[in-house]
Amino acid sequence: MAPQINGSVVKAFEILHLFSPERPVITAADLARELDLNGVTAHRFLRTLEQVGALVAESRGHYRLSFLFADLGDRVRDAQMLARLAQPLLNGLTDRLGEGSMATSFNGAKVTCIAKAQPRRALAVDVRVGVELEAWCTAHGKLWLAHLGETELDRYLAGHARQRFTAATVTDEQRLRQEIAVIRKQGFALNRGEREEGLFALAVPVRSRSGRMVTGLSIFGPSGRLGGAQAEILGALRQATAELEAGLYGPPAPIQV
Amino acid sequence: MAPQINGSVVKAFEILHLFSPERPVITAADLARELDLNGVTAHRFLRTLEQVGALVAESRGHYRLSFLFADLGDRVRDAQMLARLAQPLLNGLTDRLGEGSMATSFNGAKVTCIAKAQPRRALAVDVRVGVELEAWCTAHGKLWLAHLGETELDRYLAGHARQRFTAATVTDEQRLRQEIAVIRKQGFALNRGEREEGLFALAVPVRSRSGRMVTGLSIFGPSGRLGGAQAEILGALRQATAELEAGLYGPPAPIQV
DNA sequence: TATTGTAATTTCAAATATAGCAATAGATGC
DNA sequence: GCATCTATTGCTATATTTGAAATTACAATA
Structure with a gap:
């Protein structure tokens, strides 16, 4: 049996990878379409990522990456x-x-x-x-x-x-x-x-x-x-x-x- | 009812936040102790984070942040x-x-x-x-x-x-x-x-x-x-x-x- | 300003993936 | 080489997540 990996975490990172300079903002509908998630699930993941500080809601339903990642990035570099x-x-x-x-x-x-x-x-x-x-x-x-x-x-x-x-x-x-x-x-x-x-x-x-x-x-x-x-x-x-x-x-x- | 947030994702980010310049490497035992997780669960989270590219195993059981975060950080800045x-x-x-x-x-x-x-x-x-x-x-x-x-x-x-x-x-x-x-x-x-x-x-x-x-x-x-x-x-x-x-x-x- | 369409959000039951126990395999130190 | 500690796996109960449907909020248009 393949080692048990946590699917929710995998999805969360798939979501993060969708962001790019050309695509700074993502909505639940985008997610549902591109990662083949149920709309409700997509929405809940965005909410979760917002609450942990990974995403920021720019306006209702529109999320972009939080500057948290600039911090984590600096932490990696500082090491x-x-x-x-x-x-x-x-x-x-x-x-x-x-x-x-x-x-x-x-x-x-x-x-x-x-x-x-x-x-x-x-x-x-x-x-x-x-x-x-x-x-x-x-x-x-x-x-x-x-x-x-x-x-x-x-x-x-x-x-x-x-x-x-x-x-x-x-x-x-x-x-x-x-x-x-x-x-x-x-x-x-x-x-x-x-x-x-x-x-x-x-x-x-x-x-x-x-x-x-x-x-x-x-x-x-x-x-x-x-x-x-x-x-x-x-x-x-x-x-x-x-x-x-x-x-x-x-x-x-x-x-x- | 508080909006349903995904606990696994929350845990994953709690793990990421444990890393710091003073603490570049973390083991499953550390995790189990500090986040009050079962040892096996802690281990599986580390494996999951490794597989999504967030962590790198330096040696058996010893994980550090991946440079992936430097990339995500740059993505945030570039935006x-x-x-x-x-x-x-x-x-x-x-x-x-x-x-x-x-x-x-x-x-x-x-x-x-x-x-x-x-x-x-x-x-x-x-x-x-x-x-x-x-x-x-x-x-x-x-x-x-x-x-x-x-x-x-x-x-x-x-x-x-x-x-x-x-x-x-x-x-x-x-x-x-x-x-x-x-x-x-x-x-x-x-x-x-x-x-x-x-x-x-x-x-x-x-x-x-x-x-x-x-x-x-x-x-x-x-x-x-x-x-x-x-x-x-x-x-x-x-x-x-x-x-x-x-x-x-x-x-x-x-x-x- | 009212209306209508679209998208976000909540509810709740069903399904499934996760947690933890117990057992094994693999390292590490003596 | 043996003992001990830690990582890893198999398996099942159960807590968590999922998704359909219903509801609410928003925004665009008339």
Whole structure:
């Protein structure tokens, strides 16, 4: 016998998943239709979710998500889960590949290192947890930019000056936009000495179940060593990504109803 | 008869509320004890919440919140609820007091205007939605700083240069820290022409049910007009705050079990 | 302002899913 | 390797949820 799971709780979460930016408000009738519930049952679930503070009634029968979830979300982030789960994976990557690795967060302007691993031998750059990096000229940063919506990207590019650091630095808006388009297509970002002479990096996104970028993982090191091994690095990063996503969200496929 | 609410859903949310930064992991035994559930029932709820993706099993029997909540939280934020709910309240404040008003968000470095209202007559400053303001020399910014933890505050003060804008600008770290302590105690922040000559502002925090600052509301205008009416302004802001909190989280007191 | 259609809400009996006991399997520590 | 503790499963009584029908509230229209 499959383990007894509580159907009411499952339904409650199915309801929560119906909400989206395009669909901020839901009524009992919507529910009844889309989840195939009786109208009365649908109504009662909405009332229940309202009373526990998960939903707010905007007007009679019209419910939207409560800000409670922003709180719960912050609670999850505050627990430093990302950094804690990423750390062993970064250690593994660095051990295996012999290069530096790191994970980042993004606040809309700059990228912040939230975890890192470094090989035993000395490294050109000394990245530390908490360090902030420009978004427009780093692998992580460009990856985050590639995951912004068009309006946010426009605002970022308009609002942040770009100076030349090395011969490889890309300051031209059009070229940057082109590269971001490429990153969106190929699913990873490169830095070919654009910020520090001779420093190469490859970064991949870690996504939520709904496709949002949650963090990035990268390998970085002298371009001489990293230039050739792109496929191997990418493979290792993808595997670490999958493990991290599983650690954050649990096993991938919620199959049964 | 009280409306029929689904007990299982209520229990599920009680479980979710047990998690906190200090308590990131919970076991069935914890649950059974604290919510007075049968051990088997507690276990089944944890399994259910795991299967819907709300919890992740770290090891056998040890559960923590899934990053799913970070996603749901982002969904709430993306819906622009804060700005949408704040707008009519700001309009009301500005109509009533005849001064500018605004609401802000904070990314750890700068404060961003997310909604604003301006009186009919021309105003010294032209604040626009999306505008970024320094944190250390504005009412909103200091309010946000006052709500940071000690380590974040230290990092902010260490990482952000402070220049003199007017005679009233406070650049000294000790004086700034003292003022932040005052703000923490009194629950509101002032700007006495520290950023723009003659521009006065009073800002109050809007908090989540768990006490976290979610946004700030302020009244701003020429210091001549605003200097004397502090009590009235504070009262109006507090009332708007209460309304906004109710709109975000629903009615205040979840009394019954 | 009255009217009418639509959707939310309540009532109550039937059905079903859940709770808890008792037993087993699986870890963990000594 | 054994003992102990905790997680997990099977099974049934029962408390909870469900849904049809009836009622009430709302909103749009005349």
